[in-house]
Amino acid sequence: MSWLRALKGTARAGLAVERARLEPLTALRAAVGLALVIGAGLAFLGPGAAASSAFGAFMAALATFQKSWRPRPVLALAAGLTLAVSTFVGYLVGSSHTALFLVLLAVWAFGASLLWAAGPTAGMIASGNVAIMLVTVTLPTSVPQAAGHAAMIAAGGVVQALLIVLFPVRRWGAQRDALADALAAEADYARRLRHDPLAHFDPEPLMRARAAATVTRRQARRRPAELHGARGLAERIRPVLASLADPAVGAPAEGPARDRVRELLAAAAAVLDAAARAIRHGEPVRLPAPALAVLKSPDTAELLEGAPLRAARRLAALLDDVLETAEPRSGRTADPGESMLRPTLPALVPVVLRSVRAELHPGSPVLRHALRVTAVACAGYVIGHALPFGHAYWAPMASVMVMRPDFTQTYSRAVARFGGTLVGVAVATGVVQLVQPGMYLSGLLAVVSAGLMYVLMRTGYAVAQVFVSAYVVFLLGMGGVRWDQTVPDRVSLTLLGGLLAMLGYALYPAWETPLLRARLADWVEALGGYAAAVLGQYADPAGARRAEVRRALLATRDARIAWRTAGERAAGEPVRHRGLSHAAAEEAGHALAALGQGVMLLEAHLPDRGQAPAPGAAALAEALRAATRDGAKAVREGRAPEWAGVRELLADGEGPDGEGLDRGVLRGAAEQVLRSLEEVSQALSQSPPRTRQ
Structure with a gap:
């Protein structure tokens, strides 16, 4: 795909408006929490503290809308408390020397970006906190004030968490x-x-249900x-x-x-x-x-x-x-001992550290993302201060918010953020000029804007940015900041931040296209392990260990999802894989899905422990394991794999003999597996050979 086509595709994706199921009651609860902290802040502490608490409550509520199976109050508290710590430390460093704050920004951006290794929810919350920190560190004017602002930010998170506990909306809705x-x-x-x-059959819904069924001990007692x-x-x-x-x-x-x-x-x-x-x-x-x-x-x-x-x-x-x-059944809950348990947040720390350490190598997309975000955020901060605008933090804030580990999301979000900002600022400015709101009315308009964002955020990033931009304009208006002091700066620096994010990815990319063969090979090898595990049950029914089959099946699903995700990302990238055409990749994927179907048929008829071993099952299991291991190596090296060993085993009659029910099932499914393997080779043989770069 050319760069022009890729840019057009990402622009359309960024500005697209999707139909999605809305959650008005959840959005209303989040908006009420925001209104409470803004109202209390204005009444007792002034507009500066109200703005700080508003940012804390806003980010805490935003975290609860992320796709996570953890309890929503935990997400709200985590977002509010981490933002409070970031703000206080940022002010302590930034108030003394700009260069030191630049160093802190680099460390914060690098560490937050590495948290994408722990999952998209952790990555989004961490990135959002870094972006909002750039705003909140400018609000206090002394260390005691900075501590007070940090406390107000944390209080905003606490209020949102309490509202979730006191006024639950559709309990266990995501899991249901x-x-x-x-x-x-x-x-x-x-x-x-x-x-x-x-x-x-696409196993993704089953995988999502498995993730939802993994709960904490406290959740297991109440499920x-x-x-x-x-x-x-x-x-x-x-x-x-x-x-x-x-x-x-x-x-x-x-x-x-x-x-x-x-x-x-x-x-x-x-x-x-x-x-x-x-x-x-x-x-x-x-x-x-x-x-x-x-x-x-x-x-x-x-x-x-x-x-x-x-x-x-x-x-x-x-x-x-x-x-x-x-x-x-009213009153009945599951036994925690029978549940799949996820670690608590303190117990999750070593798990996250291991995930981060695993990404610290030159070929890691997460490490490349962290380096890109660090460089772009620091460059945006320096350029923003050098330009004749106020509010220089908007450039790095825009960059941090739009940058993601893959090309399509980064570019589409950059376009969506600028387009949404332009519309949102224009609308908010028109309202300000028409109504001339005071402090309390500006706070109310900010709450309404945030509430609309919570309601409509699933319809598209551009739509959400319209209301986020209006929210910021009204929030700053509480402190008496005029629209003409913020609008030109915000629009210009948001455009700068988006362009820097796009330029950063272009100069230091992490393309998924060259990794397609590796993802395909991983899927081939995982399917071979799954087939061998199932056939092992036929070879030794008395010593059958069904947990091995389950682990192999889950590994196969992970490999399939990784392949599909890589294909979706590669489809929008402006690079071409010279060793694997799009048609060949699609055909090979269909053949491997059929291979998984054949193995699943074998699993559906696993023998009871009292049955006799199936003749030839052990030999066929070993042949499939070896063939798929060698086949995966061939795929990685750009060659079409060969399955001669499996073919000869079935053709010579040394495998399943077809006698009896189980043997007939075994032979039929094994022949289907072989046909699928040959289709994989046929698809890959049509692709041009890979050239070394």
């Missing part, structure tokens, strides 16, 4: 949505399998029963649906048996949708009677036999469990 989305995705998968027995257990059932239903629909191990492609399979899949979709609605809204399950009639019909045993019949019976039993779990 994640689990309901997973069940709804399973329902959609069942419907698609009726028409396409080899349809692929509603319907949020405990249904995710595991959804995980077990997915391979059963696939094995029921796939002609290789399920019912024939046509005939009465296939018609019954389609009826069972439709009934399963209805049950899963009903469970999803009940969990999402916390209400009793309302199930269509025809769906249960199909699942319980005795005719199924007459139309299906063997593996399809076993899958149908297993599906009916699992759906019964889903309905029982999804039914709300």
Whole structure:
């Protein structure tokens, strides 16, 4: 992609307005918290302290809207307290010498940017705190005042946290949505399998539900029963649906048996949708009677036999469990000992430090991001002070807020921030000139602007920036700062900050495109480990360890998401991978998804511990592990992988012999796995060879 096309694409993405589900009650609660701290500050301490507390409450509320499964009060407190510390330390250093503050800014920006290694929520909160610190350090005029302003900022975070505790809005709403989305995705998968027995399933909803189900010990004691257990059932239903629909191990492609399979899949979709609605809204399950009639019909045993019949019976039993779990039960909570527990914030510190240390190497995108942000923030601060404007902090603040570890987000946010700032400042200026608000009315207008931002922030970054810009204009207006003292400076320096952010990424990029082959190879190797773990259960049913299969499956999902994320980022980058065309990457991705489907069919029919080992399963497991390991190496080196060992094992009859139910399932799925591997090689062989740079 050329730079011109990339810039056009990022500009469109930055200015796009999306339809999203709004959260007006949550936004109202955040706005009320902001109004309380601004009103108290104006009434008792003056506009300066009110502005400080407003920034603390604003950032604390903003943190609670991030995509995190941690308790919202914890996020509010963390954002408010860290901003308070940053402000106080920044004033102590900056009040004595500008050069020392520049050093502090470099350290703060570098450390905050490295926190992206701990996840996007930590990265966004840390970056926001650095940006707001540049404003808040200019408000106090003495050390006691700086301590007071820091205390007010912290108080703003505390107020927001208290409001969340005292006035909860839709308890466990994010967790309910994640689990309901997973069940709804399973329902959609069942419907698609009726028409396409080899349809692929995107595991991301299940991964999101798993993340939502990982709780603290305190959360585990309070979690509603319907949020405990249904995710595991959804995980077990997915391979059963696939094995029921796939002609290789399920019912024939046509005939009465296939018609019954389609009826069972439709009934399963209805049950899963009903469970999803009940969990999402916390209400009793309302199930269509025809769906249960199909699942319980005795005719199924007459139309299906063997593996399809076993899958149908297993599906009916699992759906019964889903309905029982999804039914709300007042007063019952999950046992913390049965929960997946996440560490508390103090226990998270060594985990974050390990993640940060793991990124301290030259090829790390996070390290490159940290170096870019540090250089751009310091350059913006110096240039802002050199220009004949006031409020020089707006340039580095804009840079820090828009910069992200990937190209598309950085450039789209830079465009969106300038466009939103231009509109927001223009609207706020018009209101100020028309109404001439005093101190209290300016505070009220600031609260209204922030409230609208909270409501509409999920519709797009540009929309949010319109109201953020108006919020800042009204907030500064509380202290008597005239619009003509801020508007030209803010618009000009915001443009400067955005341009510096874009220039910084162009000069020191972290392109995802050259890493596509490595991401694809990781996925190939992870799938080989998953296949070997599943086949190991067939080779030794008595010593089967299902936890190994689960770990291998999760590793495969992580590799798949990493590949997809890399592909999405690479699609918008102005660079071309000479060793992997877009078409080849897409075909290889589809083939690997089919490979995962084949292994999942094997997992759906894992033998009981009392069954005899399947002949050839151990040899096939070792062959697949070795072949995918060598294949991953070939992909990284720009060659098309070979699967001769697996092909010969199946062709010579030394693998599964096809005798008995389990052997038949094993052979059918193994042949599907081999076909998928060959499709990967075919896709990559069409790509031009990689050239060394």
